Amino acid sequence: MVNLGRRRMRGERRRKLHLSKIYSFACGKQSLKEDHSQIGGRGYSRVVFCNEPESFEAGIRSYADNSVSSTKYNLATFLPKSLFEQFRRVANFFFLVTGILAFTKLAPYTAVSAILPLIIIIGATMIKEGIEDWRRKQQDIEVNSRRVKVHTGQGTFEYTEWKNLKVGHIVKIMKDEFFPADLLLLSSSYEDAFCYVETMNLDGETNLKLKQGLEVTSSLHEDFQFSDFQATIKCEDPNANLYSFVGSMEYKEQQYPLSPLQLLLRDSKLRNTDYIFGAVIFTGHDTKVIQNSTDAPSKRTKVEKKMDRVVYFMFCIVFLMAFVGSIFFGITTKDDLDNGLMKRWYLRPDDSTIFFDPKRAPAAAIFHFFTALMLYGFFIPISLYVSIEIVKVLQSIFINQDIHMYYEDADKPSYARTSNLNEELGQVDTILSDKTGTLTCNTMEFIKCSIAGVAYGRGVTEVERSLDSKNGSTLIDDTRDSPVRNVPIKGFNFTDERIMNGKWVNEPYANVIKNFFHLLAICHTALPEVDEDTGNVSYETESPDELAFVIAAREIGFKFYKRTQTSLSIYELNPVSGDKIERTYKLLNVLEFNSTRKRMSVIVKDEEGRILLLCKGADSVMFERLAKDGREFEEKTLEHVHEYSDAGLRTLILAYRELDENQYKEFDNNFSQAKNSVSEDRETLIEEVSEKIERNLILLGATAVEDKLQNGVPDCIDKLSQAGIKIWVLTGDKMETAINIGFACSLLRQGMKQIIIQLESPEIQALEKAGDKVAIVKACRENIRHQISEAAQQITASRGTSQQAFALIIDGKSLAYALEDNMKKMFLDLATRCASVICCRSSPKQKALVTRLVKSATGKTTLAIGDGANDVGMLQEADIGIGISGVEGMQAVMSSDIAIAQFCYLERLLLVHGHWCYRRISSMICYFFYKNITFGFTLFLYEVYASFSGQPAYNDWFLSVYNIFFSSLPVIALGVFDQDVSARYCLRFPMLYQEGVQNLLFSWRRIFSWMLNGFISAIIIFFFCTKAMEIQAFDEKGRTAGRDILGATMYTCVVWVVNLQMAVAINYFTLIQHIFIWGSVAIWYLFLLAYGAMSPTISGNAYKVFVETLAPSPSFWFVTLVVVISALIPYFSYSAIQMRFFPMYHEMVQWVRYEGKTNDPEFVAMVRQGSLRPTTVGSTARLAAKDNDLKDIMELLTGSSQAESDVAYIHLVMEWCTQPNHHLDVKACHLAKQAFDEAIAELDTLSEESYKEHFDHAAFERQPDTLDL
């Protein structure tokens, strides 16, 4: 009860707050008149009777209920649908046809033996399908049975399950709950029906959205008020458009227009608001989210697609063999009857069936063709598909079980949602990554600041840590190791004894420091929340960096604790006396942040009556606004800002200004005028007014906030790029943020030439002002084309001369043009030549389009990784979609193929599991074809000696169980367990991954080699066996070998050879492999025993063949030995030669491991050398580049006086030094300057002027670039 009371009290307090006062820009009125005329018409026919979901009127409209279903089958459709799915596969269909044909006289074997394996295999696959669908059902049930409070009449709200929700219900959603359906916001815990909504699940944007109910309903704050609430809503029909909504509400006989501002979408989340009341408008499959979600595309891997082609190729071989066989058969059959004279009289060609009739030889040949197809069908491994599926399921279990990909903090293992993409993980060429929530954890930490030109903060950023660990030195990390900071504060990772604990008073510019933190404590839109028991204050803010600022101010001793309509109160710790001083600032105006202004200001009046304008903003807009006398610390601050951004930190410049009474008055007048204007350019007016006041600022300093990278991201990216994987970042974020993160992740580095494509040129802006849409589009298109081609030229020019790496940064607006049909090829060309690509401000659709572009135009495997609903398109479009099962939302995970908890697990997922799976599956498929060719081709060879009559060499059941019992278990073991090198070496030699990217293990060459090996084995087996057992006595008792003995011996050899071949081919034997390989051979003998012991009517010519004939005869054993060994020699020699003279990369690593030289750095480096490519990204490359640059400069300095080359060098260095933005390595640049001066001194022959000019020019060029950021 106490709790409840307090809650009520807090609610009361908050209700006094009209949020609309804080937001001057966002709450613009929208005009929707033209849309509203359509209500009631076509496409706008929905009528919702609020609060009476059970009424008759609602009943006849039979709206969808709120349960969702994502299953593929139900009980009734399972059998036909999944059967259809199965037989859509060509190979399965082939076996179905041959299975049916086996019941006719055409069959060379008995029907049951042919159809049984098929049934087993189809059955296994269907069971797998069924289980997967059942799992989906479980998930649906989980979602459908979430609980929500619903009005049940008489003003009482009770919990019910989501699926029971009906259109018209009034629901009450509590803080941090998801909306169960699309709702119309009626009222909230705030007075003016405001609420904050987090739409991460929908668009991935992390900042909270504001929604506001209609004024008429905003007073409905209590449960009981809904007992007789009634309203009728007329609105549009269900559609997929997330950002539009047209409707009207009839309430108390008045019509009120509705807009998207009142619509709360399913799967978004209520934040910072205690509760809201809403009316259900769209339920279940009618909701905009679900309308938006497309069926997950069924993805097939490249390996599988290629495997299909191999299967088709095998079909061709089978058809060819059958065709050749039929021709020979036709000829010999026709020959049998020559003018009424029987040649092979013992076949009675005179009285024959159609299948063997010499008089109708062509027909017999055609029939024989089908018989032969059935017989040679053994070339196609019937168990291939099902084995692969089994293997993949097991592989995914391993992925799910991997303890190294288990995120302990959140108790989240990795989860392969679809098992059929495993091997594709080993072939990824390009990773397209989301930023927020994927690379970063979406928390900001205040880590450093520069106040009055002094840099504070000893925190170590993730990128620094990564670089240092590469360097070998471990940086002393005070923040983590110091025992003082026992409880880390979220959002605050700042340590500096000079400032903390009130020490700041002793600093030289104590006053500036004070102002600095005052500004942080006041200039924001955060809401404080005081825990009344402990007095602790927590904050609710729109963006995480703002939160970091307020917390920083609080931790330093400027605690913001109260906000009213017109005032802000802070406690200030007096460092001398230790007292708390309460200060209240009168809030006059808030000039809020937006992306064009890139700054935010508040105007406050302090207790002494001074009017202060406090402003924080991006360096690009702030420095130009400084007053002449406010630039005292500019140079130092600028330097610090560069340093910070190099470390991937997000910087803001803080500045303030005192206004006198008159200035303020004038501003206030103008401002309120602008605010109240109703004209279209209201916002422009407001902006102009604000612009005027935010001038002549006095610089205080800069803050550096770390957009916290997830654990190990830089290292992971480094490894991935060492593996030759390209990484693109596609983010909805601002360009600055994206670039920051680029640096933080080492995707960008100094010395990398940034190609920035954007539409910020003055001409375009002028055109936009003019508003001629056609002209804008045309100009933009031309502009982008120009930029792209210029960049391409730049790259071409630099090629060959230096190892210059390029980075492409493009914003969403430009991307829209670059992705147009006639330009996308150009764009892609450019992008693929850049070491890293960052697309910022891109919409979900653009993300998907970029993914599609990369996927389809390069034909390479793409992997998309993201965590938000805005990544769904991208995840589905990419060959592999990886969802980050982060803290927020499951949308991305639900549409992903594999879910992992942290970005850094990608490293293990790709380099270890991906590599293994790729290798396993491709070896497995190759081996499958090998074993079936070995088997099938002996059948064919036998046919040659049986006048192509279609008599199989082996007993019927030998034929049919071959694929199931004697040869598939070892392959499955190969597919599940084989490792070329262990996980440790996979990670240590990332270049190993290239084997997958370049598809070396499943190239046609390799496939054909294996097939050839199969043919060779078959030939050796067949001829050795037949020659060895041909005509002479088979045993001591003088009996000769018949069809039964030869067949059984050959079959024994085949079983031995294919299993031993496996043993020779793999280089990883666990107990399991041993059991499966030797077990398969043993099973064959057991089978032979058991089958031979059955009555002769079942076993046919295999009756007692082992006990009576084979086993007692030494020649059987000798033949087995010599044939098996001989059949393996070709492969063994081949692989010995390859291993010895042309080792593949994994074989080299095996050497390394085998020789135990892993600790010999020189040796390992040599093996690794292939992994360092000049233009790759990542911290290793970053270090390497840094070394190179320094080396160049040192060479230059110590170098000779060869004037010409010096000049060239200096050009290079200058160019590099004047890179846009922060990337100046101070030391390097200093050296360069020296070099430059020296060179100038040396070069008497050339005019000094031209160089000076060049330098000035370069330095000048730097300016606008820097300002851009």
Place this chain on the structure above:
Amino acid sequence: MDPDGGSSSTVSTGVQEIPGHSTQHGAFYQFTQQNLPACKPVLTPAAVIATFLLMGIIFIPVGLVTLRASNSVVEIVDRYDMDCVPEEFRSNKVTYIKDVSIPKNCSRFLKVLKPMKAPIYIYYQLDNYYQNHRRYVKSRSDLQLLHGLGYNDTSSCKPLESSHDLPVVPCGLIAWSLFNDTYKFSRGPSELKVNRKNIAWKSDRDHKFGKNVYPFNFQNGTLIGGGKLDPSIPLGDQEDLIVWMRTAALPSFRKLYGRIEEDLDADDVIVVHLKNNYNTYSFGGKKKLVLSTSSWLGGKNDFLGVANLFVGAFCILISIIFLLLHVKNPRPYGDTAYLSWNRKNIAS
């Protein structure tokens, strides 16, 4: 936290060491982490050379032994299908063989070159005879052979299922085309006894051919194929039929006819009185009579021995080549120039 457990190159022991903390989790943990103790052989030059050498060392003696076994067998092969046709029929052998009225007697003289120890096996050998033709192989009824007339479904035997509307036992092409040349042997004045018992596999006699099934209506059709059967002897005792019905694998085959249970000395001349009944002339097949002793490995066939020797020699040769290459040119460790992507770079 080394996942690989610091695997040193412990191939010789075959099992890598497992770090202490993993063992606590037990084998199942290792299994799910794909970190089971494993043997990871690498094809090192030493291993390759040793393997090939070992194979050579095994195969050459095996080859010598088998070759010796084969050489210990004495074999006399006599093709008689041409010589046993009288001069006047040489141009039209088919007419000759089909004409029942012509006596088919023929005598052959075989000289024994090496002493032959009993038992001496008598085979007939047919060439170009497709006992493995699908139509032929299928044309039998195993159940009828076992149960006789009691079993009616003999459709597989067509067209020799019945004649004169009565079922045929044994039915089918195989039985119908039973080989029917007969041989009698004499050495000097005395006849050599031929034992025709125990020439078939026991399982066939006991379980595939009925003891109470007697030939019925056999070779009564318009077209006579091969030999006739004594209707008073049950199928289970008609061993020549049983042998014949175990179809041969290849178009050239020998089948056991009987045994001579006397030793033959060198320079003995054996007279064979044979009846040349069986028609191989239609399809141009050969007929041969073979007398052969046997070794523990069976009959005379050098192939196995030669193959063993060849494979063994080949293995040793390869191992020597490898050895030379290895000595001459130790592997440039870690030379990445061979890697495909580097090769491509060089090419481009």
